[in-house]
Amino acid sequence: MSNNNNELTLSAPLSGPVLVLSNVPDEVFASGTLGEGIAIDPLNDCLHAPCDGVIIHVARTGHALTIRADNGAEVLMHVGIDTVELNGEGFALLVKEGARVSEGQALVQFDLDRIARQCKSLVSLIILTNGERFELRPIAGKSINVGEPLLQVLARSTASAQSSVDNSVAEASASVRITHRGGLHARPAALIRKTAQDFSSQAQLHYGDKSASCDSLMGLMGLGIGEGDEVRVTCRGKDCEAALQALINALSVATKQEHHTPILTTPRHTSHEADVLQGVCAAPGLVCGPLFRLSGIELPQDTGKHAPDEQLQRLDVALEQVRSEIRSTLTHARQRKNVEEEDIFTAHLALLEDPTLLDAAARAIEQGNAATHAWRDAIQAQCAVLLALGKPLFAERANDLRDLQQRVLRALLGEAWHFELPAGAIVSAHELTPSDLLQLSAQHAVGICMAEGGATSHVAILARGKGLPCVVALGAEVLDVPQGQRVVLDAANGRLELAPSEARHAEVHQIRDAQTLRRQQQQVQAQLPASTRDGLTIEVAANVASSAEAQVAFENGADGVGLLRTEFLFVDRHTAPDEQEQRQAYQAVLDAMGDKSVIIRTIDVGGDKQLDYLPLPVEANPVLGLRGIRMAQVRPELLDQQLRALLQVSPLGRCRILLPMVTEVDELLQIRQRLDQLCAELELTQRPELGVMIEVPAAALLAEQLAKHADFLSIGTNDLSQYTLAMDRDHAGLAARVDAMHPALLRLIALTCAGAAKHGRWVGVCGALASDPLATPVLVGLGVSELSVSPPQIGEIKHRVRHLDAAHCRQLSQGLLDLSSAKAVRQACQHHWPLS
Missing domain, CATH: 3.50.30.10 (Phosphohistidine domain)
Structure with a gap:
């Protein structure tokens, strides 16, 4: 990374194909409303820091965060499209707001499988949010790996930011149909204005016999252009062709406007x-x-002549005060990533700079009117223009003008919002x-x-x-x-x-108290064990990737850690962690969980998770290559070191070891034998429980044989789904079909539980299916006794368990195995066990 006050190179926070913003399947991002940037369709499951800096905002749901680089550039990273709707499920934050981070540092671990299945798209955004100070230059190719150069961030010079209008005679024009929902009202008009300001050419919009400069928000809104109307755009200047193309794109891209609720057309x-x-x-x-x-501010009648210079100065001071207040509101909205609030007040800021309004107020002041009355009259005149258009949406937008009327009047009168x-x-x-x-x-x-x-x-x-x-x-x-x-x-x-x-x-x-009480009870009861109505206890544990996440899981009522992903120690570094560092990290997780057990999965790299210090041969299909436990066959010293570190935690009885990607009994026996040897070397009298992940169909089919030698089995439904269905869960066209509720997957889960039961072993599920409340009764019915979920969902899953009858679940689940598809299974579950 090169980094000085003028130039910064951002490295790729993700690996995968690179997309320009206009190809992103989301109108707000694609239109550049949030700022310039680039997108990556991720092939890995961890977001990394693109530069050194400070984390200035973390979304509550973990799907997005913003880093401020040392040169002041602020970069928003947003994993997937519409991922806020997951409410944090499938996201594991590795940093907190205010943290200082280094380039390449892991920031967020996320579940690609869940995002692909439940969200609009995996495509992830890297957006420069303070583009008024900086500009971007893409330097990536069609595909990129984590850490490779992605974007150059250059400081804008004052001169270029305030370049004068180019009066060259070159002209360009074109007609375009407006696709913005509701027409060209304040928010899309603000987008058009912003687009026009990026060019030196003068741009105008023509509709019917009326025209307006693209610099004037009021002018654009005053044209009264509705959805589907055709307009003509003209650009005059040196960069007229580029300006025209940009404006056509801005006019014909439907942005995410105020929708979901119909415009009021019925009489009150x-x-x-x-x-x-x-x-x-x-x-x-x-x-x-x-x-x-x-009630609003009512002005007394203006009684006398006023000195224009003094009144103009008063208005300027009041306008600047209100602009400053709005900028503060915008800053807070951006920090909270509240896009809608940000859009609204960005439009307000543009209105306060609108020449139509400012000129009207200045003319009235020059004729001797008070600043208060001049401002009110200028606003009222523009409100009348909008109301006269006879379109409900434009009439509503007059309310934004009345807002600015009140705010500026309060500033002029020295009144606070009182x-x-x-x-x-x-x-x-x-x-x-x-x-x-x-x-x-x-x-x-x-x-x-x-x-x-x-x-x-x-x-x-x-x-x-x-x-x-x-x-x-x-x-x-x-x-x-x-x-x-x-x-x-x-x-x-x-x-x-x-x-x-x-x-x-x-x-x-009573209704409101019941809602509050239900939320509080879920939180209180999250600390208690979860038993079905007929007395079967289901352990609800948590999937975590650090001691900090373990602490959150403990506070949320986790019965233990069902899966600690140890890769967090091994990735994003140039050398392997030594035995001491590993032992301390594992001990910190045990300490965070009080007296509860912790299942620690041995290193699961390979496939899409590569280590700099462990070069592996290039594989045609890495998902079917050297993954998980197969790594021990290539680099046995890595696993030895990890097992030694695990054997030194205290108390050892609370530590369970889980082996990933096992496909045959011999693999388990070899590692069990090695673990016994290490216990003898360390003079230990007890060996921690050793479990096997069931994530390959071969392991599910051999569950009975594996259970004979393993202490427990844990089903990883994410990989088991893609291997069973022969569908790459990273494949954009197939990801939505990689659903672990597929009858074939349920049959493998049933087979695993039946095989384990023959040897008295318990079975857990640590894949995304465990966090799906719709699946809870099915898993209980098939014989699963432990569910390992994302920490925020512990209370919800425990609540779900407590309302089930295990015998009823067993009876109904068998019938699901004969259904025709995952969709049919989900419909049947909704019928048998509706989500309240």
Whole structure:
């Protein structure tokens, strides 16, 4: 890595084919809304640091993090598309926010199998989030390995950032159909403006007999362009061809806009029920509390002539204050990776720089008006333009302008946002603004209801993101409800109940208390053993890759560690860890787990996990090559060293050793014999339990013979799936079909459990299937007695176990083995054991 104030080379954080952003199967990333970058379709299962720096943000669900390089560049790394929906399942964080990391350091371990099966795509993003200060130059080829040069980050010079408009006479134009949902409103208009600013050419959009500069957000929105409308783009300047192409792409890429909720087209009305106002749900939820009415700033009549210079200066100061506040909001949104909030306030920032607005306000001030009234009138004029377009979505966007009206007026009048909410308040208003909503959320409002507004408004988006129940379009009657009156807001059904009975209040409190209690109980009960209704205890352990993760697992109620992946010690370094370093790492995991047992898998490299210091021959199909225990045949000293380190942990009785990729009994016998020899050398009187991973069909078919010599069996459903189905789980076209609920996989699991039972051995599952609540009753029914899951899911899986009848599971699971597909099995499971 080369790194100075002007230039930084980022190394690849993943291995795999390289894609340009426009080919990423996600509109937000592909359109460059989040920033410039590149994508990798990963072939490995660990994300590495692309440079030295500090981790400035880690997503709660572990799928994304941001590193700030020493030169100030901020790089977002996002594993997979829509992976936030996994809620952390399949992701093991190896670093914390605020940590200093070195280039190449392992940051996140992730389950490729689960992501491929449950998410939109494995394609992972590397995005520069502060592109206003830096620019990117790709230097990678079509494919890349971890650590190879990927991107150059160059500081933008002040001159280039503020380059003057090129007045060359070269021109280019083209027509394009708008595909943005809802047309060219604030967010897509901000994207167009941002795209145009990347070029020196002057760009204009023409629709019907109207035209607007692409520099003006208000101008673009004022054209009233709807979804499906055709527009003409003209560019004039030296780079007009490139600008035109970029703008066409920006105009014809559908971005992830405010959707999921239809635009309000039906007339507002009161409900047929007495004392109930009917509106439209903008964010679901059920709450009760006192109503608090919020009113906007009303200006007195402007009485006299004002000095223009003084009023212009006042407006400039107020505008800069509000811009500064919005930049702060943007910083926090970026840190939390809240893309929707970031988009909304990026558009607000652009509006505050809009020449249409600023020029109108300046002209009014020059005619002697006060800055306050000039600003209000300029905003109102633009609101009128949008409302006159007669399209609901544009009318809603006028609310963003009213937000800026209120914010700038407050700055001009020296007023803070001054409302003090009573505890548990439901806030009513004619129409709230995005910045109002942020303030109300910070003051712990429990619900929002508005006379106007729409379900696709920016306020609605923010309310959904904050989990704040919100109803819009209730009509003016809501403003007549007395301040402090107790109401019930049933947001999911769009209802505001104005005179709820005591019984109704009690019911709402009961429903909310029950939800809170259920979450708390799951957390408390996560510390307790999990037994089925008929008394069968199922051990729910955790898959971890470090002592820090083991600590999290212990705090989440893990009954033990069902799989410690020891590769975390061996990868991303130039020499192997010595015996002492390994012993300390294994001991730290045992210490983190209190008195619970820890299953430690011996090193499982090869295939897609290569070590710099262990060069292996190039293999045509590495997944079928020198993997797992086969490594001991090539480098027996590595396994010897690891076994010695494991035999020195204390107490040894809590340590169990697990062998990966076993395919025949002789492999187990050889290692068992070697383990006995090492115990004798170290003068140990006891040998830790030795188990075998069942992840190759041969091992499942030999389960009975293996169980004769092993102390336990642990099924790795990820590899067992791909080897049984002959489908590479990294294959983009097949990954979704590599489902461990396939009847063939279930038959192998049943065979494994039956073979183990003949010798009184227990069977666990440590693959992704163990973390799938739909599969829990099937696994219990087939004879599995230990499930090793991702730490955040321990409470959920234990809760699932406690609601099962093991005898019933055994009876129904046998029938699943005869079904036709994984889909059929999942449908049957949902029928027999519905997920509550």
